[in-house]
Amino acid sequence: MKQPILVLSVVLLALQGSAPFAQVGAQPPERCEQGTQTDGAIYLICLPEDRPWNGDLVIFAHGYVAFNEPIALPDLELPDGTLIPDLVNGLGYAFATTSYRVNGLAVLEGTEDVIDLVEVFSQLHGEPGRVYLTGGSEGGLVTALAVEQHPEVFDGGLAACGPIGDFRDQIDYWGDFRVVFDHFFPMLIPGSPVDIPDEVIENWDAIYAPAVSDAIEADPDATDQLLQVTGAPIDPKDPASVEETVLGLLWYNVFATNDGVDKLNGQPYGNRLRVYRGSDPDLLLNRTVARFSAEESALETIEKSYRTSGDLVSPLITLHTTGDPIIPYWHERAYRAKVAANGDSSFHVNIPVLRYGHCEFKNYELLVAFALLVFKSSGQELAGVRNVLPLERDWQAYASLAREYGAIR
Structure with a gap:
């Protein structure tokens, strides 16, 4: 009969700046x-x-x-x-x-x-x-x-x-946020949503995250449409949660995309047939938003190894x-x-x-x-x-x- 073991693993780190899961923290107890x-x-x-x-x-x-x-x-x-x-x-x-x-x-x-x-x-x-x-x-x-x-x-x-x-739906959620962000705030983040330039990764904290913060503050209407289309949650009672949501989701696009492509054996994000709703007007958004097709090799890897x-x-x-x-x-x-x-x-x-x-x-x-x-x-x-x-x-x-x-x- 197997012996039960307890693995308690809950990450409770709030989003802090551009790296939500930075590992710098208190030192473990000396008894460890x-x-x-x-x-x-x-x-x-x-x-x-x-x-x-x-x-x-x-x-x-x-x-x-x-x-x-x-x-x-x-x-x-x-x-x-x-x-x-x-x-x-x-x-x-x-x-x-x-x-x-x-x-x-x-x-x-x-x-x-x-x-x-x-x-x-x-x-x-x-x-x-x-x-x-x-x-x-x-x-x-x-x-x-x-x-x-x-x-x-x-x-x-x-x-x-x-x-x-659904792990594939999670990837699409992050990808959708980036392509819709790029529609409302074009040219702000260089490169492709599915192929992040090294320069963006290296300068996210110093250049691009502050630029995003300034942009969403300067255009609240575009920001509201971004959140409406993507369904990304905010706290209506806390205006700071808007920036937290936007920067948090873009952080994952910037830092997780290239690594994910490598480990999933291909590019997993696809929105070729996606219909976006919640903008003004939706017709313009759906005509002009960037479109991508997921590679079958990545989808096969997800289906085999990452889906519950x-x-x-x-x-x-x-x-x-x-x-x-x-x-x-x-x-x-x-x-x-x-x-x-x-x-x-x-x-x-x-x-x-x-x-x-x-x-x-x-x-x-x-x-x-x-x-x-x-x-x-x-x-x-x-x-x-x-x-x-x-x-x-x-x-x-x-x-x-x-x-x-x-x-x-």
């Missing part, structure tokens, strides 16, 4: 040990220090990192300053994470590296008792694929803010903000439909978070999702939550939401 996996990925392992280890393991699978960044451990600091290893160890679990062996599009390598990390941990500290996998953003797709394809390793997972519904099946034999909890501008909430509906088609709906629970932002969760929301995963997998309520939620208001919010989803009685 670092090393190198056989494929070159860097790992970090942390065991509880002030309480007994419960025998289970939590692995953090990180989100997207630009292809041109050095291989490094992910940022482990949550928005409120809490370190993820401290949160996990405070619940009595061991914690481990990996840099992955590559940056950029790393779904396949990331899946292999978190599986290998389980073996690394076992060699150093003995085989853990219970195994769950969770991840955020790109790590959310790593989680969903790993839970579907490797039930012999993982007893369940928590996939947060990930492109789990919704075929579950163990629990998968998903957590997603309804106003996510980078990886939209519609992924949750698409994934739910896949699970239902397989007759596996009892294994999947989605927790929608009514908020703007990519992976913008509060600690208690993460803990509820994790508690539900533990309960559905083991039949046990998550212990030690008060240890990591010292504020009474956070505990009350946790208890209320956990009861709503049946994570506690």
Whole structure:
């Protein structure tokens, strides 16, 4: 009988400037040990220090990192300053994470590296008792694929803010935003939306991101039409969210496109037959917007290796903000439909978070999702939550939401 393992991997980094997933952050606790996996990925392992280890393991699978960044451990600091290893160890679990062996599009390598990390941990500290996998953003797709394809390793997972519904549709969402942006703001970003010049990548922060900010501020009508056509979410109560959405989506086009073409064995974006609506006038937009055809080799790679099946034999909890501008909430509906088609709906629970932002969760929301995963997998309520939620208001919010989803009685 397989031993369950817990992989808790939720990236909670707010979009910061042009690099939403920069890896510069707080240093890991001194009690943690670092090393190198056989494929070159860097790992970090942390065991509880002030309480007994419960025998289970939590692995953090990180989100997207630009292809041109050095291989490094992910940022482990949550928005409120809490370190993820401290949160996990405070619940009595061991914690481990990996840099992955590559940056950029790393779904396949990331899946292999978190599986290998389980073996690394076992060699150093003995085989853990219970195994769950969770991840955020790109790590959310790593989680969903790993839970579907490797039930012999993982007893369940928590996939947060990930492109789990349809990876091809996610690529088209990013591509559509760029071509529609170019229609309303022509000549602002040089080069093709499907072939990014090195000069744009190298000078994004210094030249092009500021130019985009100035342009959308100078022409709010064009910006409104851009958002209407693409359906990219903003927070109506926060004017700054417009710039955050626009820069965030363009960042992914600039930094993910060329790397994606290389790793997907071709150019995956296509809008040849797309009809765009929401501009004034739509006829002009559809006549003049740049058109591209996806290469069959890339689509075959996506279909073979990057698309979830919704075929579950163990629990998968998903957590997603309804106003996510980078990886939209519609992924949750698409994934739910896949699970239902397989007759596996009892294994999947989605927790929608009514908020703007990519992976913008509060600690208690993460803990509820994790508690539900533990309960559905083991039949046990998550212990030690008060240890990591010292504020009474956070505990009350946790208890209320956990009861709503049946994570506690």
